[in-house]
Amino acid sequence: MSKTTNSARIDARLPQSVLDLIKRAADMQGRAVSDFVVTSAREAAEQAIEKQSMIQLSLAEQKRFAKGLNAPVKPNAAMRKAAKLHERLVQSDLDGIASD
Numbered sequence: 001m002s003k004t005t006n007s008a009r010i011d012a013r014l015p016q017s018v019l020d021l022i023k024r025a026a027d028m029q030g031r032a033v034s035d036f037v038v039t040s041a042r043e044a045a046e047q048a049i050e051k052q053s054m055i056q057l058s059l060a061e062q063k064r065f066a067k068g069l070n071a072p073v074k075p076n077a078a079m080r081k082a083a084k085l086h087e088r089l090v091q092s093d094l095d096g097i098a099s100d
Helices: 016-028 033-053 059-070 077-099
Strands: none
Touching: 016 033
16 A cells, blocks of 8 residues: 655745755754755744743733632622523533433
């Protein structure tokens, strides 16, 4: 059975000095230039995505956030109303499951 691989091609223009640097690094790792470029680009893309996915807070913001978690706000009328509605909806779902 033959193995099929989905692949795509990318072309890039770069200064000769950058190509020389890439070739040198690939050679030092005993890898083909294309393998080195693909692996390096993938790692850079993953890091960029991870960095954008993280929320970073200053020390003061971290303390404020922790304080809010440790001392939650007392529920107001709207929150109590929403909690009662939620409780009724969940109970009606449970009643519906029990009668099935």
